[in-house]
Amino acid sequence: MLGVLGGMGPMATVDFLAKLVRATPAGRDQDHIPTLVCSAVDIPDRAAAILGTGPDPLPAMRAALARLEAGGATRIAIPCNTAHHWHAALQAGTGLPILHIVDAVAETLAETPAGFMAGTGTGGRIGLxxxxxxxxxxxxxxxxxxxxxxxxxxxxxxxxxxxxxIRLVKAHRVAEARPLLEAQVRALAAAGCDRVVMACTEIPLALSGSAASGLLVDATEALARACVAACRDDADPLPRAA
Amino acid sequence: MLGVLGGMGPMATVDFLAKLVRATPAGRDQDHIPTLVCSAVDIPDRAAAILGTGPDPLPAMRAALARLEAGGATRIAIPCNTAHHWHAALQAGTGLPILHIVDAVAETLAETPAGFMAGTGTGGRIGLxxxxxxxxxxxxxxxxxxxxxxxxxxxxxxxxxxxxxIRLVKAHRVAEARPLLEAQVRALAAAGCDRVVMACTEIPLALSGSAASGLLVDATEALARACVAACRDDADPLPRAA
Structure with a gap:
């Protein structure tokens, strides 16, 4: 059972779950991945903690992880990029494998070589x-x-x-957030980036369907696809050489 | 912590969670309702069981409920109408209160008196x-x-x-499902219904934004609103007379 350490923020977790369902080949309920989701909205702000202006979110993340373990999760995903600053600390405290969102993005980037998406071939810098x-x-x-x-x-x-x-998206003010983000996508493209990673799970909520989408790589979607692949491997392990 | 006994189907649970987040007055992550969601996709088909053509889903629903209890849920919602056939049996096995989706719909119907929405006043029959x-x-x-x-x-x-x-929606074929459902909304309206309840959580996925929406009452949305009200009461109990 996939465990989702979520709530950072709550709608970003919903977006991740929707992408997980869509990424799963399924014709009926029973074809999907059993999932246990903890939307632990009480986790303190991750960015503020890294900047030294807010409390440490690790204890609350560990508590949410413990809920997922108690509920029977066997593999963990965290649909919040910033939270991955504590990936190693969380992994050190559990035997359950925790997927890493940056590795999932790296897999997606490897599938679409630099210069391919925008056709510019300007050196393959990755905008964030x-x-x-x-x-x-x-x-x-x-x-x-x-x-x-x-x-x-x-x-x-x-x-x-x-x-x-990002703050606007968290306050349900998506329409105001979108032009701010589109301007930065254009600025990163002008600075030579031929791919721009939406490396905060709030951002796809605002840039969904954007005209800039040819450049964009969605970390949420990448994590969802990595989960589908990992859970498929759990269900159908490859034959091992003796 | 709200426990969601979900996965029936998985995208209907995602739709419920999105409506829960939207129904919550919030300006930041920490304003939302802490939620634990079990997407128990292995629960056998509920409709088939009632019709006597499939296995009993109650043991799998009880197992999912036990996961939610183990994870610390204090109140339960089930975003699947058909599953409420087992509401009393599930409630008998747990001390946690389980909201009832039909009661939530009744509350919504009470807020919008018969004949109000369509302006027909044809007797207030409820289409299902x-x-x-x-x-x-x-x-x-x-x-x-x-x-x-x-x-x-x-x-x-x-x-x-x-x-x-409903089967088409579960197979991600929403565009094919929509006209089938719209035709039945029209037929129910012609039969004197001035409100039509989307009383299966797959149906709003297909009828979202439909031209028929003035007639429609969304059971998923009603349940989400009932959860927000119940969890607000949990957090801020009314002062009691001594």
Missing amino acids: LATDGTLRAGLYRERLGRRGLACVGPDPEGQAAVAAA | LATDGTLRAGLYRERLGRRGLACVGPDPEGQAAVAAA
Whole structure:
């Protein structure tokens, strides 16, 4: 049973679950992945903690993980990019494998080689739309860097606009968030990025169906697809050599 | 923590969760309702069991409820109308209160008096779009009948179309389901119904934004609103007289 450590934010978790259902080949209820979701909305703000301006969210994340374990989860996904700053700490406290959202994005990027999507071939820099916390923690920069991919974020003014847009989405003000984010997608494209990762799970809620979508890589969707693949492997393990 | 006994079907549960988030007054993650969701897709088909053509889903529903209890849920909602045939049996096995979706619909109907929505005033018969199992079990007929409301379903040919549409939604074929359901809404309106309850949680997935929406009452939305009200009462109990 897939365990989803969610609620960061609640609608982003719903978006992840919808993408999980759509990514599953199914003709009836019983074909889908059994899932236990903890929408732990009491987890303190992740970005604020990384920036040193808010309390540590790790205890509340550990409590939610314990609920999922008690309920019978056997594999964990976390549909919040910033929360992956605590991935290693969470993984150290449980025997259940926790998927990593940046690895899922890396898989998606590998399927669509640099320069392919926009046809520009300008060197394959990866633009990031993310929280201040995700950028400060270097989550994508380090993990994609190991695969030879260079990441760039918006300039300081642009990043302030992204952070404001994320807050607007959390307050159900999606229509106001969208133009702020589209402007930063254009700025990243102008700076030589031929792919822009929506590296905060609030962002696809605002950019769904955007004209910029040819450039965009959806981390939420990537995590959903990785879950479907992992759970299919759980159900049908490959034959092993003796 | 709200426990959601879901997965019947998985996308209907996602739709319920989206309506729960939207129905909650919130400006940030921490304003939302902590929720634990079990998407127990292994629960056998509820309608088939009521019709005597499939296995009993009660043991699998009880197992999912036990997972929610183990995870710390304190109140239960079930976003599947047909599953409410087993509401009393499930309630008998747990100390946690289980909301009843038909009571939630009755509350919504009470807020919009008969004849108000369509302006016809033709006697306030309530049309039902539901599974064969929900109709056979008389879930709405009995529970709304106690409140003086008369329910009618489609004719046999029309009901076969509704059942086919529900199967199409479960197979991600929403565009094919929609005209089948719209035709039955029109037939129920012609038969004197001034409100038509979408009394299967798959149906709003197909009729969202339909031209018929002025007539429609969404049981999923009604349950979500009832959950928000119940959880608000949990958090802020009214002062009691000594």
